[in-house]
Amino acid sequence: MRTRLFACIVNIGLALHGLPVHALDAAAGEPALASRVAPPEQEVVDRFVAAGMRDARPHALTPTERLRVGKALESLPALHRLVLEKRLRRLGFVDGIPGHGSGLFSPVAGTGQFDITLRASLLGESLGDFLTTKERRLFAPDESGLVLTVDGTGTDALTYVLLHETSHAVDRALGLTADRRSPFVDGVWADRATLVPSLASSPAAGTAFRGGEPVPMGKASDVYDALAHTPFVSLYATAAAPEDFAELVAWHVISTVHGGSLAITLRNGQGVAVSRYEPLAAPAARARIAHVEALLRRADTEKGRDALQRLLDPTGGS
Ligand SMILES: [Zn+2]
DSSP, X not given: OHHHHHSOBOSSOOOOXXXXXXXXXXXXXXXXXXXXXXXXXXHHHHHHHXXXXXXXXXXXXXXXXXXXXXXXXXXXXXXXXXXXXXXXXXXXXXXXXXXXXXXXXXXXXXXXXXXXXXEGGGGGOBHHHHHHHHHHTTEEOOTTOOEXXXXXXXXXXXXXXXXXXXXXXXXXXXXXXXXXXXXXXXXXXXXXXXXXXXXXXXXXXXXXXXXXXXXXXGGHXXXXXXXXXXXXXXXXXXXXXXXXXXXXXXXXXXXXTSOOOEEEEEEOTTSOEEEEEOGGXXXXXXTTHHHHHHHHHTTTSHHHHHHHXXXXXXXXXX
């Protein structure tokens, strides 16, 4: 349980029963989404504490941090911003969370709304450092002496995590991965967390992200060689269908909007690179991009936005 909470958590049933829906602290002149940025409710902090993060406490953003968060929100795709404008209750930050955790996506029971609560130290982190810390936990040092580094370029950890978490919001609001016929599910997932047999047997699907034990570093190349033959853009995408969707969308946006890239490098004890992997270039992953583009285009036209707004209206969709 502790491990799962450290990672991005979605659909874990952390419905926040009984929380008052506060009037949001709209600051004069701030864009609509930035006005949702506020310290998390104590009940949300208590979820972190209950999961073993005893030092979790609300983080008060500095004016500079607040500007950065607002800018990152405004950089999200139009579809994401539309969903957030309709459904985001609060975006908050917490201190006292271990360095490999990212945050919490928590639906507000019975409202269709949700809170997003992120580890505050993300605000000062590079994307590469964030991803390297997360990925190294999958592997155990051994006599190979190999060391893994993830190079993520184009944006920072905050923007990546916001893209990932808000893609969960898009997924839930539009009922995407809940639909087995969805192009984001069909042929990949038998249900929310069960892979189709051909993928379930892949070494890429045997890591701690799917409940496996740490893989000896000497076997890391087997894992990444296998990943290149799957439709997943990252190992974290193997965790469950919503994570697969969030990773696919986040990395597509980082690649196309921010000009970023993703690479995993294995270096020997002398620091010499012996293997390098670029999961976004894998053919089966690239084949899914058209579905992402079609989804994002839904918010490109006035007609599309109107249809989405009707769907997202409190009396409309989920
Ligand atoms: Zn996630």
